[in-house]
Amino acid sequence: TTWQSILEPRIYLGASAGTGSGVDQVFGGFSWTADITSRLFVELGLGGTVHNGKLDGGSGKGPELGCRLLFREQVAVGYRVTGNWQILATADHSSHANLCEGPNNGLSHAGLAIGYKF
Numbered sequence: 501t502t503w504q505s506i507l508e509p510r511i512y513l514g515a516s517a518g519t520g521s522g523v524d525q526v527f528g529g530f531s532w533t534a535d536i537t538s539r540l541f542v543e544l545g546l547g548g549t550v551h552n553g554k555l556d557g558g559s560g561k562g563p564e565l566g567c568r569l570l571f572r573e574q575v576a577v578g579y580r581v582t583g584n585w586q587i588l589a590t591a592d593h594s595s596h597a598n599l600c601e602g603p604n605n606g607l608s609h610a611g612l613a614i615g616y617k618f
Contacts, residue, residue, distance in 0.1 A: 513528040522561060525549045529546050538580075544573075545573065569596075576590040590610065592609050594607040594608075
């Protein structure tokens with residue numbers, strides 16, 4: 501049921517590799533799924549990320565992020581194609597929420613994902 505999925509979050513782990521001057525990161529946290537219909541659903545996630553980007557004007561890749569460890573939020577709207585396959589439109593944002601010194605330019609991504617449920 502929807503309430504059960506909201507009260508029982510899933511743990512997620514992931515990584516993204518930046519190309520060119522992009523930032524590499526490893527992230528994780530908890531996500532919750534709410535069904536809109538039997539096939540359409542929304543996912544929300546909260547967690548953290550560690551990255552290899554620029555901190556405060558020094559060497560590194562991408563925008564100035566202020567600290568190595570950042571908060572991370574994600575949202576997705578998905579469609580279950582079959583019992584195992586789903587497609588999702590995703591967006592995420594990472595920043596330090598002004599909890600450490602230095603700039604807070606943040607990282608944001610949007611894209612499409614294909615998921616398979618084992």
